Amino acid sequence: MIHLIEPIKIAVIDNVAYNISEVNEKLFGGFCECGGKMLQKFWLNMEELRVLFSECEKCWKNHAYFFNSTKFLRKEEVRLIEKGEILDFLKNYLTDLEIEALVNKAQNKLYKPQDLARAKKKLLDMNFPFEDLVSLLK
Numbered sequence: 232m233i234h235l236i237e238p239i240k241i242a243v244i245d246n247v248a249y250n251i252s253e254v255n256e257k258l259f260g261g262f263c264e265c266g267g268k269m270l271q272k273f274w275l276n277m278e279e280l281r282v283l284f285s286e287c288e289k290c291w292k293n294h295a296y297f298f299n300s301t302k303f304l305r306k307e308e309v310r311l312i313e314k315g316e317i318l319d320f321l322k323n324y325l326t327d328l329e330i331e332a333l334v335n336k337a338q339n340k341l342y343k344p345q346d347l348a349r350a351k352k353k354l355l356d357m358n359f360p361f362e363d364l365v366s367l368l369k
């Protein structure tokens with residue numbers, strides 16, 4: 232499962248966070264199972280791989296389309312993480328104490344530096360933009 236955190240333009244694939252670039256024009260992005268037309272939303276460009284994220288105009292489902300340099304490889308479902316779901320999502324990776332430190336830091340409250348340091352290391356190891364993530368928790 233691929234996760235998309237739109238407010239900070241991050242896609243999480245196999246527990247690694249990637250920066251994605253927004254598509255500002257209305258470009259065709261495939262057809263949905265519901266019969267609706269999909270619009271391109273984000274692209275992720277890696278050396279050997281490009282991933283297109285599209286959203287259905289009708290049912291709002293998101294899909295990721297994987298391409299290599301020459302051809303389409305596969306399609307995967309995407310789950311959107313809304314701002315209010317960030318904490319639940321982070322529970323997959325961080326302990327309760329680490330999350331508490333993260334939230335307290337974001338809200339300018341007291342936190343245990345060692346808990347925050349552990350949270351930060353884990354998130355940076357997964358390539359998350361730490362400061363952007365903290366700003367989402369304000």
Ligand SMILES: [Zn+2]
Binds near residue numbers: 288290
């Ligand atoms: Zn649809």
